[in-house]
Amino acid sequence: METTNFLPYAHQSIESSDIDAVTAALKHEVITRGSQVAAFEQEVCQRVHALYGVAFCNGSTALAAAFQAAHVGPHDRIITSPNTFIASVAGGVRAGATLRCVDIDSYGNIDLSLLAEEINVPKSRGRAIVVPVHIAGVAVDLTQLDDLIFMPDTVVIEDAAHALGSSYPDGTPVGCCAYSDMTVLSFHAIKNITCGEGGMVTTNDPLLYQRLKKIRDSGIERTPVTGADAGAPWYYEVDELSCNFHMTEFQAALGRSQLQRLDTFFQKKASLIASYRRKLASTPAVTLHPEAVDPLTHYHLFEVNIEFEALGLTRSKVMEGLHALSIGSQYHYVPLYCHPALKGALSQKPQDFPAMEEHYKKSLSLPFFSSMTEADVDRVVTSLRTVLFQTCLT
Template identity: 45%
Template sequence: MLKVMTKENFLPYTKPSINQIDIHEVTKALNSNYLTRGPLVEAFESAVAHYCQVKYAVAFSSGTSALMGAYFAANLRQQDSLLTTPNSFVATAGAAVQRGTTPVFLDIDCSSGNMDLQQLKYNLARPSSRGRLCVAPVHFAGIPVDMQKIDQAIQNPETVVIEDAAHALGSTYFTGEKVGSCRWSDMTIFSFHAAKTITTGEGGMVTTNSEDFYRRLKLFRNNGIEREGPYLQGEAAPWYYEVQHLTGNYNFTELQAALGLSQMARLDTFVEKRRQLMKAYRALLKEIPHLHLFAEDFDAYTAYHLCVVQINFNAYKTTRTQVMNRLRERMIGTQVHYIPIYKHPYFINLCGDISAYFPKMEAYYSQALSLPLYYDLQLEEVEKVVNTLKKALQGR
């Protein structure tokens, strides 16, 4: 007898955790005098800044707009180049390309899915007749990049470092500081999309220790509008403002901030539960041949956003699509993170077919599969996922 797929018995690859306190706080915000750009937004920014031990935090309407704001604050231009990974959502590179900046992709490190730092070191050492370099490492799945090594490899003081930590709120560097503290970077971006460890539905944040970047981030967020006296070209007045750049409206609402503040109170609980789930996955998945995970060495530093396994589907004489369909028939959702950015039609038109330059990314992409991972997932459900995966790989 076929099972009917319902929200109750289907295990998605991700799901936000919303409780009654979250709902109560959002309802309170709805009944307040502000719906956007109010005191809750400032309180949420302060909460994230305090958690990350960083001076400034600026909230944005999405992780993508946070990246756009960071690249604007860094004043990336056409003659500049962005060194980044192809193993990310398109916005990491796309937000820079929109500014005319040239993307330079680097292959990945097989142990983490993150940027290959040896390739980065080589590219940083190469002489360039073009403009500045911007390094945009991605903390993939929440696994932290060794930012101290990046800092040590940079030779030009004009090089800008912007961390894409969309996956990594709650992770720590190997030196002990929180990702987002900007100890080894100029700015860090976070995402609060519904799939992330904490959510505001959509939303993003940029952290920095630079007052200049902080001011430019706020300019970008609100249509390039400046109201502060020292930065005005005209005479300051209570009603007066100046549009100094054409940007857009990327403001964060009070409703998002209310949810974000409520979720921040549970962030460490969310992180710990995800680590427990990953530990259970590791123990159970060891029994499956032709399958491996990223290195266990990173677990103590990682706020896991994704549970990515790599499977040699050819060894099972099956395909990833067939396995995903079999799992879905058995009420288990999966996903692939990520299609390499350079494989998307836009980037093929921009860069040509450059797949051959990324053997490690290509090998990873052919085997990657993201299994369910979220706060409300139970340990017995992890066991169900693994047992069902075994059967799906065997064609059952």
């Protein structure tokens, strides 16, 4: 019977300093909308070189707020890659925008050589809302993207849910918004740092900053100039429908504590990636993503391509086999064009996306998180070979 501890595909890293920070925040008089959230916003901005940051209760609401802040609506078209989580587009599609997907490159990111055909299509109405998703932490080259855009009303909202701590090819940090209107981060449990749940939008635009704060706060304008009671200290107005998207003080305290270890997490994960690369290099039927971007990338996932079909296997069978050996695994992502909820917004077909279809057939995410050890990597590699070939080749 298997007795080894189960190794999940992802896991948070919580230390006593995190617990102390959360405990202190919980003992404070103010447990939401206070100084911890403001300090967290400031510290993230310092880290990513952005002027403004607005914290949200999770990355999905932060993305929805970014679409709303940019007034995305009917006639606009969101352009992104199909290899992403639904939150990358949900807020914009809910607001009535249509969706165009562009196939992926060898990192699983939007293929910029194909994007050129989509991005500047003249339309009588509506704007292009480009959502580059930095998948698994690998940054899309935004200077290259910027060179492709010549319609002045184009909006760029980066989905950097996976990529806090990564840099673009020019060495600037993801989140700095040098070539985008807004960047969205996630602090979900298994992301590069965590608040339990949490998100943030960074921007350098003061007007977007003000709008994001209002959208986070149910659309409330606290200092309205119109209305019979304008000026009264208790008076407020809602001039735009939204929701309560606030982050709590104890979430922010955890985020601040985690942010101090961002570089440690990066280094630990860089060394795990290097080990995986070495140990999997000669494994038949397994290929790894290109390593050129490794020094710039704070990896969130470790994905490999496996020739399931050629081996007479399926992804489900391999995942079951790994699970029986106490190894977790996952697949990222079911292509956007497969989701029934997007059928009305997206008219493209799977055959329009040969690279995504290849990824969908072959990719598997193996255990990858900062508290893993070299021995864990060995265990995963040995188990994977056992499952793929029914015999250990090492």
